[in-house]
Amino acid sequence: xxxxxxxxxxxxxxxxxxxxxxxxxxxxxxxxxxxxxxxxxxxxxxxxxxxxxxxxxxxxxxxxxxxxxxxxxxxxxxxxxxxxxxxxxxxxxxxxxxxxxxxxxxxxxxxxxxxxxxxxxxxxxxxxxxxxxxxxxxxxxxxxxxxxxxxxxxxxxxxxxxxxxxxxxxxxxxxxxxxxxxxxxxxxxxxxxxxxxxxxxxxxxxxxxxxxxxxxxxxxxxxxxxxxxxxxxxxxxxxxxxxxxxxxxxxxxxxxxxxxxxxxxxxxxxxxxxxxxxxxxxxxxxxxxxxxxxxxxxxxxxxxxxxxxxxxxxxxxxxxxxxxxxxxxxxxxxxxxxxxxxxxxxxxxxxxxxxxxxxxxxxxxxxxxxxxxxxxxxxxxxxxxxxxxxxxxxxxxxxxxxxxxxxxxxxxxxxxxxxxxxxxxxxxxxxxxxxxxxxxxxxxxxxxxxxxxxxxxxxxxxxxxxxxxxxxxxxxxxxxxxxxxxxxxxxxxxxxxxxxxxxxxxxxxxxxxxxxxxxxxxxxxxxxxxxxxxxxxxxxxxxxxxxxxxxxxxxxxxxxxx
Amino acid sequence: xxxxxxxxxxxxxxxxxxxxxxxxxxxxxxxxxxxxxxxxxxxxxxxxxxxxxxxxxxxxxxxxxxxxxxxxxxxxxxxxxxxxxxxxxxxxxxxxxxxxxxxxxxxxxxxxxxxxxxxxxxxxxxxxxxxxxxxxxxxxxxxxxxxxxxxxxxxxxxxxxxxxxxxxxxxxxxxxxxxxxxxxxxxxxxxxxxxxxxxxxxxxxxxxx
Numbered sequence: 001x002x003x004x005x006x007x008x009x010x011x012x013x014x015x016x017x018x019x020x021x022x023x024x025x026x027x028x029x030x031x032x033x034x035x036x037x038x039x040x041x042x043x044x045x046x047x048x049x050x051x052x053x054x055x056x057x058x059x060x061x062x063x064x065x066x067x068x069x070x071x072x073x074x075x076x077x078x079x080x081x082x083x084x085x086x087x088x089x090x091x092x093x094x095x096x097x098x099x100x101x102x103x104x105x106x107x108x109x110x111x112x113x114x115x116x117x118x119x120x121x122x123x124x125x126x127x128x129x130x131x132x133x134x135x136x137x138x139x140x141x142x143x144x145x146x147x148x149x150x151x152x153x154x155x156x157x158x159x160x161x162x163x164x165x166x167x168x169x170x171x172x173x174x175x176x177x178x179x180x181x182x183x184x185x186x187x188x189x190x191x192x193x194x195x196x197x198x199x200x201x202x203x204x205x206x207x208x209x210x211x212x213x214x215x216x217x218x219x220x221x222x223x224x225x226x227x228x229x230x231x232x233x234x235x236x237x238x239x240x241x242x243x244x245x246x247x248x249x250x251x252x253x254x255x256x257x258x259x260x261x262x263x264x265x266x267x268x269x270x271x272x273x274x275x276x277x278x279x280x281x282x283x284x285x286x287x288x289x290x291x292x293x294x295x296x297x298x299x300x301x302x303x304x305x306x307x308x309x310x311x312x313x314x315x316x317x318x319x320x321x322x323x324x325x326x327x328x329x330x331x332x333x334x335x336x337x338x339x340x341x342x343x344x345x346x347x348x349x350x351x352x353x354x355x356x357x358x359x360x361x362x363x364x365x366x367x368x369x370x371x372x373x374x375x376x377x378x379x380x381x382x383x384x385x386x387x388x389x390x391x392x393x394x395x396x397x398x399x400x401x402x403x404x405x406x407x408x409x410x411x412x413x414x415x416x417x418x419x420x421x422x423x424x425x426x427x428x429x430x431x432x433x434x435x436x437x438x439x440x441x442x443x444x445x446x447x448x449x450x451x452x453x454x455x456x457x458x459x460x461x462x463x464x465x466x467x468x469x470x471x472x473x474x475x476x477x478x479x480x481x482x483x484x485x486x487x488x489x490x491x492x493x494x495x496x497x498x499x500x501x502x503x504x505x506x507x508x509x510x511x512x513x514x515x516x517x518x519x520x521x522x523x524x525x526x527x528x529x530x531x532x533x534x535x536x537x538x539x540x541x542x543x544x545x546x547x548x549x550x551x552x553x554x555x556x557x558x559x560x561x562x
Numbered sequence: 563x564x565x566x567x568x569x570x571x572x573x574x575x576x577x578x579x580x581x582x583x584x585x586x587x588x589x590x591x592x593x594x595x596x597x598x599x600x601x602x603x604x605x606x607x608x609x610x611x612x613x614x615x616x617x618x619x620x621x622x623x624x625x626x627x628x629x630x631x632x633x634x635x636x637x638x639x640x641x642x643x644x645x646x647x648x649x650x651x652x653x654x655x656x657x658x659x660x661x662x663x664x665x666x667x668x669x670x671x672x673x674x675x676x677x678x679x680x681x682x683x684x685x686x687x688x689x690x691x692x693x694x695x696x697x698x699x700x701x702x703x704x705x706x707x708x709x710x711x712x713x714x715x716x717x718x719x720x721x722x723x724x725x726x727x728x729x730x731x732x733x734x735x736x737x738x739x740x741x742x743x744x745x746x747x748x749x750x751x752x753x754x755x756x757x758x759x760x761x762x763x764x765x766x767x768x769x770x771x
Contacts, residue, residue, distance in 0.1 A: 001746060001747040001748055002748055002749065005746065005748070036592065039588065039592065040581075040585050040588040040589045040592060041581050041584060041585045041588060042581055042585060042589070056581075056586075059582070059583070059586040060586045060589050060590060062586070063583075063586040063587050063589075063590045064590045064593070067590055067591075067594065110659075110660075112657070112658060112660070113658055113659075121598050121599065121602045122594055122598035122599065123598070125597060125598050125601070125602055126593050126594050126597040126598035128597075129593065129597040129601075130593050130597065156585075156589060159589075163593070163596075163597065167596075167597070167601055170601070170605075171601070171604075171605055174605045174609055175605070175608070175609050175612065178609035178610075178612070178613045178616055178617050179612075179613050179616060180616065181616045181620045181632075181633055182616070183616075183617055183618065183619050184605070184606045184609035184610045184613070184616075184617035185606065185610055185617050185618055185619075186606060187618070189658075190618070190619050190621060190628065190631070191628070192621065192622075192628045192629055192630045192631065193627055193628065193629050194629075194630070194636055194637075195629055195630065195636055195638070195756065195759060195760065195763075195771075196636065196637065196638050196639065196640065196643070196771050198637055198653070198654070200653040201653075205653070208630060208634070208636065208655070208656070208657065209656075209657060209658050210619050210621075210631050210634055210657050211657055211658060212618065212619045214602045214603075214605075214606040216605070216606070216609055216617075217601065217602040217605040217606050217609075218602070220605075232657075232660050232704070233660055233661060234660050234661055234662055234703050234704045234705070237662065237702065237703030237704040238657075238660055238703075238704040238706060239633035239634060239704060239706055239707065239708055240619065240631070240633050240634065240657070240706075243616075243620070243633050244742075244744060244749070245743070245744025245745075245748035245749025245750070246744055246745060246748060248744075248748070248749055249744075249748055249749075301696065302667045302672075302696070302700065303667045303668065304665075304667050304669070304672040304673040304676050305676055305696055305699060305700070307691070307692065308676050308677055308680035308691050308692075308694075308699065309676070309680055309691065309692065309694045309695065309696045309698070309699050310692055310693055310694060310695055310696060310713075311696075312695065312696040312697075313696065314667070314696075314700075315696045315697045315700040315702075316662075316663065316665065316667070316672065316700040316701060317662040317663065317664065317700075317701070317702070317703045318700075318702065318703055319702050319703055319704065319707050319709070319750075320647075320697050320702070320707055320709035320710060320711055320714075320750050320751075320752040321707075321708075321709050321742065321744075321749055321750055321752045322749050322750055323749050323750030326748070326749050326750075327703075342703070343703070344662075344703040345662035345663075345664055345703045347662070347664040347665070347666060348662060348663065348664060348665060348666060348667070348672075348703075350667055351666075351667065351668070354666075439664055439665075440664075440665065440666040440668070440669045441668075441669065441670075442668060443668070444666040444668050444669065464664070465661075465662070465664050466663075466664030466665070466666075547666070547668050550668065551667060551668055
């Protein structure tokens with residue numbers, strides 16, 4: 001039921017939303033937007049070439065990042081700190097900055113005890129709005145290039161348009177979430193008298209401290225902006241962050257609604273609806289397959305329980321009110337979309353259930369992060385056009401413009417960056433004893449390390465959270481992966497689009513390789529799956545696959561397993 | 563390949579010299595104020611006035627005293643109480659240290675923990691190990707799960723009824739009253755342990771811990 005309703009609702013909302021967004025980006029700036037931008041010294045009526053667009057993107061991100069870093073390391077002395085949270089350590093702050101400026105929200109701290117309200121709001125929530133907006137802006141710049149415009153738009157205007165869509169959406173979601181029980185207050189933590197007093201290490205404990213705060217406002221944009229960074233450490237598994245099955249449904253729809261709507265919007269904006277439809281089909285087939293895999297895997301009993309409990313789904317790390325199906329669905333959606341919020345602990349998933357999130361992040365374009373997911377998919381489109389062109393002996397071209405050496409070099413470099421960084425850092429980390437911080441032994445330990453870098457590269461932010469990752473090694477290496485994996489795959493495609501726009505368009509004839517047919521969609525799917533499988537299959541065999549195989553040979557299976 | 567309604571982009575064609583650092587700074591500050599201060603303040607204050615109980619943590623009071631939150635579990639151990647799931651949050655159900663166990667199914671430590679707890683529950687409730695519902699021996703993701711499954715409550719009925727001097731049917735009625743489920747069959751069905759134990763206290767005063 002959760003699965004059906006989530007997909008239905010998301011698609012139902014994504015179609016009109018995509019329509020609205022496409023028209024918003026095609027229309028001139030509203031007077032209000034133009035006024036806001038004038039305050040910043042920007043003339044909204046002026047466009048930019050792709051190089052200027054990229055420079056403005058980098059420039060604003062650097063300034064925002066520096067500001068956020070300063071807030072984290074000085075939060076103890078800043079206002080809005082009722083629970084007296086201390087300043088953040090330099091390496092944690094560096095990682096947190098890199099993580100939030102890249103729309104990742106990988107967290108090596110625990111929100112309720114590591115950040116003040118001021119940090120949560122000003123330095124976290126702001127970035128949770130601006131970073132998806134930057135992704136959306138970049139997508140439309142790329143689309144304009146593909147349409148043949150050497151002027152790819154006004155960066156500041158494009159970001160402002162996106163924020164203008166995200167803020168009202170988040171506002172509505174925040175009210176819905178509060179109605180279900182997500183806290184919304186500026187008051188400090190609540191203290192309850194325990195019904196049964198406890199004794200901990202000889203000390204009597206009679207109270208329970210319940211951290212609250214302006215949680216709903218943050219959780220709303222965390223879900224909608226493919227952010228994922230939660231108020232509480234264990235994210236949306238915490239009942240205060242995700243109180244009911246209904247709040248869970250709202251959250252899951254919010255995870256995918258913008259990524260899906262941007263694919264529709266792209267088709268409309270390019271005036272190629274059939275192309276948008278083909279991309280949606282490729283993404284949805286993959287999404288459904290991943291979800292099916294996760295749900296089936298988590299319905300299986302946890303191997304550690306064999307013979308010690310009644311057979312049933314894997315409930316380790318999962319919440320009773322959500323159940324295994326909805327938690328597995330969440331895990332599948334959150335890793336496809338670069339969201340990274342979790343409703344259960346992926347570390348405790350059955351090995352094949354934990355494999356699904358890793359696959360979703362390797363692909364990173366089903367439906368992908370806001371804006372960047374579609375951009376990633378367009379890189380695969382360029383590559384597929386090239387390969388298909390070679391197969392049938394035609395000059396590869398996209399939307400009438402020839403794809404030549406420079407474009408293919410850029411596209412290949414972007415695709416190769418992923419195995420280079422993810423596998424490179426995984427190998428480096430496991431080869432230095434003592435830095436991994438594994439909490440689980442054996443094959444699963446390798447999966448933990450791989451997951452962390454995979455999540456950093458995909459700008460996802462979820463984790464196999466048992467990993468002791470708040471160390472200088474993890475913070476610095478992840479920060480490097482985060483930054484490179486965010487900005488190069490934005491700037492590369494922007495350059496490709498800019499270069500293509502400078503070329504003369506050939507009219508489309510019956511001899512043109514069409515990119516909106518089922519055959520092309522099938523080809524695109526195969527190229528995408530084959531490339532990523534070849535890149536990552538060996539590591540996955542050593543991690544989750546090996547873990548699954550050893551489980552089945554070393555645990556008694558007679559008469560207990562379903 | 564044009565569609566009936568063609569979307570025309572009116573992005574201007576001028577590419578004049580671009581603004582620099584001062585614009586980046588103003589642009590950043592504008593969002594810090596609008597998204598970081600204005601949005602959460604308006605949202606939080608409005609949500610708080612529309613849903614005051616939920617906005618403050620869904621607190622439960624008894625005799626004027628806050629005894630917990632409907633959304634956060636507590637540790638119970640008495641014979642007359644329903645007992646929740648094991649918790650990896652600090653010393654147990656500590657929201658400041660909310661956490662799952664993060665133990666993988668292949669981790670021998672998980673097997674060890676489950677074996678000990680399974681034996682304990684089997685003895686406590688007088689049932690064979692293979693009849694213990696899985697949620698009672700597994701730690702939740704948050705470590706704060708306020709619920710157990712209806713099956714997890716059922717295996718505890720006999721013990722609680724005896725200790726509280728209530729009929730088993732009466733205890734089952736209270737379980738039903740504390741059972742929470744989503745609309746349209748969404749999510750799972752859970753029995754709220756804190757609410758249930760408070761209801762037992764009210765139904766059979768003086769028999770608690």
